[in-house]
Amino acid sequence: DISALGLRHVGYGIPTDLFGPFVTACVQVIRTLTEDDAAEEAFRWSLSLISRILTRVINEGSTIVMKAINANSGKQLRRAVGCAPRGKRALWMLNIQVGTQSISPLMWAIETGSLDAAKSIITDLLIIRADRDRYYYGMDILFERHPDIIKRLCTDAPALMTPLLDGLIWRSRITDNGQRRVNFYIRHLLMDENSEFAKATEWITENNDPKLVCHPVVSLVTDMVWGRVAFRTFLFGRAWFLFTLIVFVTSQSMLARVTSVNADSVRIVVFALRCFIYLCSMGQWIMYHVKNTVRDVRNGALVRIDRIPIPEYLAQWQGWSSLILTGFLVAMFFMEPILQCIGSGGDLFTKQCKNGQDLSFPYSVASTGAMLIYFMLLTDLSVFSTRVSAFALVCARVLSEVALFLFGITFFVIAFACAISALEQENEKFADIPVAALQLYKISFGMFSGDNYDDLESDPALLIVCFVYVVTTVIFMLNLLIAQLNCAYHATYLDMMGYARLNRGKIVYETMPSCPKGRWAAFVGALRLDECCEFGEGDMGVPGGVQVFEPASANITTVDMIKRFGGSTSPGAQWPEQEGGGEDEVDRFDRMERLIEKVMKRMSSSKAGGKGSKLGSSMGNSAGSEATGSGDLSGSA
Numbered sequence: 001d002i003s004a005l006g007l008r009h010v011g012y013g014i015p016t017d018l019f020g021p022f023v024t025a026c027v028q029v030i031r032t033l034t035e036d037d038a039a040e041e042a043f044r045w046s047l048s049l050i051s052r053i054l055t056r057v058i059n060e061g062s063t064i065v066m067k068a069i070n071a072n073s074g075k076q077l078r079r080a081v082g083c084a085p086r087g088k089r090a091l092w093m094l095n096i097q098v099g100t101q102s103i104s105p106l107m108w109a110i111e112t113g114s115l116d117a118a119k120s121i122i123t124d125l126l127i128i129r130a131d132r133d134r135y136y137y138g139m140d141i142l143f144e145r146h147p148d149i150i151k152r153l154c155t156d157a158p159a160l161m162t163p164l165l166d167g168l169i170w171r172s173r174i175t176d177n178g179q180r181r182v183n184f185y186i187r188h189l190l191m192d193e194n195s196e197f198a199k200a201t202e203w204i205t206e207n208n209d210p211k212l213v214c215h216p217v218v219s220l221v222t223d224m225v226w227g228r229v230a231f232r233t234f235l236f237g238r239a240w241f242l243f244t245l246i247v248f249v250t251s252q253s254m255l256a257r258v259t260s261v262n263a264d265s266v267r268i269v270v271f272a273l274r275c276f277i278y279l280c281s282m283g284q285w286i287m288y289h290v291k292n293t294v295r296d297v298r299n300g301a302l303v304r305i306d307r308i309p310i311p312e313y314l315a316q317w318q319g320w321s322s323l324i325l326t327g328f329l330v331a332m333f334f335m336e337p338i339l340q341c342i343g344s345g346g347d348l349f350t351k352q353c354k355n356g357q358d359l360s361f362p363y364s365v366a367s368t369g370a371m372l373i374y375f376m377l378l379t380d381l382s383v384f385s386t387r388v389s390a391f392a393l394v395c396a397r398v399l400s401e402v403a404l405f406l407f408g409i410t411f412f413v414i415a416f417a418c419a420i421s422a423l424e425q426e427n428e429k430f431a432d433i434p435v436a437a438l439q440l441y442k443i444s445f446g447m448f449s450g451d452n453y454d455d456l457e458s459d460p461a462l463l464i465v466c467f468v469y470v471v472t473t474v475i476f477m478l479n480l481l482i483a484q485l486n487c488a489y490h491a492t493y494l495d496m497m498g499y500a501r502l503n504r505g506k507i508v509y510e511t512m513p514s515c516p517k518g519r520w521a522a523f524v525g526a527l528r529l530d531e532c533c534e535f536g537e538g539d540m541g542v543p544g545g546v547q548v549f550e551p552a553s554a555n556i557t558t559v560d561m562i563k564r565f566g567g568s569t570s571p572g573a574q575w576p577e578q579e580g581g582g583e584d585e586v587d588r589f590d591r592m593e594r595l596i597e598k599v600m601k602r603m604s605s606s607k608a609g610g611k612g613s614k615l616g617s618s619m620g621n622s623a624g625s626e627a628t629g630s631g632d633l634s635g636s637a
Helices: 002-012 016-033 037-061 064-070 074-081 089-094 105-111 115-125 139-145 149-156 158-166 200-206 216-257 263-299 317-334 354-358 360-384 386-422 433-444 450-458 460-493 496-514 517-527 585-636
Strands: 096-098 101-103 128-130 169-176 179-184 302-305 308-311 532-536 539-543 546-551 562-564
Touching: 002 037, 016 037, 064 074, 064 105, 064 115, 074 089, 074 115, 089 105, 089 115, 089 139, 101 105, 105 115, 105 149, 115 139, 115 158, 149 158, 149 200, 158 216, 169 532, 179 216, 179 532, 200 216, 200 496, 216 263, 216 360, 216 496, 216 517, 263 308, 263 317, 317 360, 354 360, 360 386, 360 496, 386 433, 386 460, 386 496, 433 460, 450 460, 460 496, 532 546
Parallel strands: 128 562
Antiparallel strands: 096 101, 169 179, 179 546, 302 308, 532 539
C-alpha cells in the first residue's frame, strides 16, 4: 500500500524534498498533543520510515516519461521514449514497476487529463516499426496491459478514440490494378483473452457517438459479426414475431371478410387462430413484461417520468409499445365476441348474439390498435439494411416537427371555430364549434369539396373568415412545416448512417450471448487472426488482423506507414533518430517562426546601424567646420 501511494505521488509530481519538513511538522503537532516521549519517538520513527519508503519509490518511479506526462507535453514524451530500447519501448509507456506495485503512465495521463501526452503515447504504440529482423507493433501489449482501454477512453477521453482506431489500420502505398492492400488489426476488438466476443462493440455503441461508429475499423467489426454470426440468430428470434403477425392479420383482417366459403369452417379457423393469438402472443407478452419488470425492480433499474418511477426497459420505444400491444390484446380477450356468444344457443363459434354485437365495435377498435402496434414493432427489422434503418431513424426524428405542426393547426382550428360560431351566419356546416372545427380540418387537409366553397359565396363574412384561415394554415403553416422538415432532415442526414450503425451495434451485442458457440468458433477460426498479415508479396507482417482491398482512390497514401530502420537489430538498441528529430507540424512552424523573428531583428538592427553611422559622420563634419570657423576668428582677432 505504501508503494502504491508512492507511485501515485510520482504521478502527482511531488518533490522528495518536502518529506523532511512534512515529518518535522507532524512530529511538532504530536508534541503538542502528548507528553509521552516514547509515543513521540515511536511516531517520529514510523513516519520517518514511511517517508524513506516513499522517497525511494518516488526516486525509482520518477522516470522521464512520467515527467513528460506531468508537463502534458507530447514533445517531451517523444524525446523521453526515444531513449528507450526498442524491445522495451512499449513498456516504458505502459508500466512502471516498483517492488510489487506498478502504475501505467498511459492510464495516469488519461486520469489526470494530460491528453496531449496520452495521445502521443497511443500514437507511438500503434506505429509499426521494422528493422532487418522483425516488426515492432504495440497493439498486443497495449490491449493485454489494458483490456478495458476502449471503455476508459469512451468514458474519460473520447477524443483519443480516433487516434486509437486509426492506429489499427495499415494501408499500402503501392497499388495493384487500381486496388490498395489494407490491414485492419481487429483481434482485440473482436474477442477477449478467453476468445469470447469482446465488449468493445458494446462500449462503443453505448457511447452514442454516431461519427465514431462510422470509423472503418468499427464498421468492419460490426458488419462482419452481424453478417456471419448474429444475423441468423436475430432472424430466428424475429421469425416467431413474423409468424404471430401473419396469424393475427389472417384472423382479424382476412377471414373476417370472407363470405364466399363454408361459414362453419371459417368460424372454426377464426376461433383457432384467435386462440393461438391469446395463448401464444398475449401470454408471451405478459410473461415478457412481468419478467422484465421484476428484474428492473429488484436491480433498482428505475427511471422517473414526472416523479413516477417506471422500469428501465419501458424507457425504450420497443418496451412501451409492446406494453400497449399487450393492453390491446387483453382488452380483445375480454371483449371477444365468440367467447361472449358461447352458450347462447346459436351456431358453433358464432358472433351473432346480443352480447357479441354490443361488443363488436369496441372489439374492432382494440383490434385496429393492436394491428398498428404490431406493424410498428415490425420496423425493428429495418436493421437488416443500414440504408433502410437510416431512413426509419430519419422519419422518427422528424416526427417532432409534424407534432408541432399538428399542435399549431389545432390551435388555429379551435380559434377560428370559436370565432365562426360567434359570427352571425346560417351555414349548417358551421353551425357550432365541433361542426365548424371538423370543416376547418377538412379545409386544412384538402377534404373540403368545391361545392361547399360555392355555398360560402352567399355569406361574405363567413367567406372572409375562411379565406383568412386558408392563408394562415394552408399557405403559411404548411410551408413552414416543409421548411422545418427540410432543416430537420439536413441536420439529421449528416449522422443518420451513424445512428443506423448504433442501432445495429446494439442489436449485435444483445444477440451475441444467444449465438451458438460452434458458429462463433468457426467464424473466429476462418479469420485466422493468429497468422501474420502480408504487407506485400512475401513480406509477412504482424498477426491479429484481416486484409481487405479497397479502391486506390478511396484513401490516397503516398508515404510508407511502416517506419523502417537499418543498422543494428538488437532489441536492446534504441531506434535511430528520424530526420527532423521527430518534430511534428507544430514544432516545425514554431521553428520557422523563430527563424523569421531572428531575421527581422537582424534586418532592423542593420537598418538602425546604417542610420547611426550616417548621423555620426554628419555630426563629425559639422563639428569640424565649427572648429575651423572658430580658428579663423581667433586668427583675425
